[in-house]
Amino acid sequence: MMILETKRLILRPWDPENAEELYQYAKDPAVGPPAGWPPHTSVDNSRQIIKTVLSQPEVYAVCLKDGKPIGSIGLHLKGSTDMTDQDTECELGYWLGKPYWGQRLIPEAARELLRHAFMELGMQAVWCGYYEGNEKSRRVQEKLGFEFHHKTEKVDVPLLQEVRTGYCNLMTKQRWQKVQLFLNQKELLDIFRQKNAISQAQYNKSLGDLREKMGISL
Ligand SMILES: CC(C)(COP(=O)(O)OP(=O)(O)OC[C@H]1O[C@@H](n2cnc3c(N)ncnc32)[C@H](O)[C@@H]1OP(=O)(O)O)[C@@H](O)C(=O)NCCC(=O)NCCS
Numbered sequence: 001m002m003i004l005e006t007k008r009l010i011l012r013p014w015d016p017e018n019a020e021e022l023y024q025y026a027k028d029p030a031v032g033p034p035a036g037w038p039p040h041t042s043v044d045n046s047r048q049i050i051k052t053v054l055s056q057p058e059v060y061a062v063c064l065k066d067g068k069p070i071g072s073i074g075l076h077l078k079g080s081t082d083m084t085d086q087d088t089e090c091e092l093g094y095w096l097g098k099p100y101w102g103q104r105l106i107p108e109a110a111r112e113l114l115r116h117a118f119m120e121l122g123m124q125a126v127w128c129g130y131y132e133g134n135e136k137s138r139r140v141q142e143k144l145g146f147e148f149h150h151k152t153e154k155v156d157v158p159l160l161q162e163v164r165t166g167y168c169n170l171m172t173k174q175r176w177q178k179v180q181l182f183l184n185q186k187e188l189l190d191i192f193r194q195k196n197a198i199s200q201a202q203y204n205k206s207l208g209d210l211r212e213k214m215g216i217s218l
Pocket of ligand 1: 139
């Protein structure tokens with residue numbers, strides 16, 4: 001597995017040595033249950049989870065640049081997701097320690113993982129879901145450019161013995177390429193605006209035109 005890097009983060013495989021840090025965040029009932037898994041019960045429990053669930057291929061510890069793990073993100077490949085049975089499709093999953101919420105760290109990590117999925121792993125589509133009521137995760141997927149695909153009533157959440165409503169979103173490779181193009185164009189507009197080369201009104205008009213032309217509302 002590779003080590004991936006973004007402006008603020010390093011994504012690298014989990015190590016059983018990280019059990020204490022994992023437990024610190026994963027014991028919080030605000031973290032696991034919205035994603036469908038119970039809070040960790042001890043450092044030993046976290047160590048076991050590193051050795052089993054988090055050691056699967058393409059699962060990465062989300063680390064600050066000093067190497068400290070603060071969350072997890074992964075591409076769940078065929079066999080470890082119920083969203084697809086195709087070799088060229090996978091499911092994106094993520095969570096972050098609560099003290100770090102709200103800094104757009106997971107969107108940053110997810111953008112890099114999507115690039116990895118499409119450019120390096122040969123994926124054609126990435127699925128991503130959230131349970132009804134998880135507005136934070138819904139927003140992450142919206143900001144990444146995922147498109148709504150379907151909703152499923154009465155999904156079993158086996159680890160919590162609950163039944164919920166699930167929303168399933170899709171990013172095809174074609175859609176991802178279009179989002180990249182849109183973001184590149186938007187970045188140019190942002191630079192022009194910052195340098196005062198265009199007025200705020202010209203910026204708004206150009207961004208509106210771009211959104212309309214590309215059918216993207218990011
Ligand atoms: C979902 C999650 C990974 C988002 O990560 P993040 O790096 O904080 O993402 P963002 O900073 O982009 O914030 C996403 C949204 O959360 C909300 N939010 C941010 N900080 C928050 C906070 N401290 N408290 C409550 N909500 C907050 C905002 O609505 C934000 O959307 P915005 O862009 O419209 O402002 C994180 O909240 C989490 O780990 N939640 C629990 C686990 C989970 O639900 N995993 C996903 C399962 S599908």
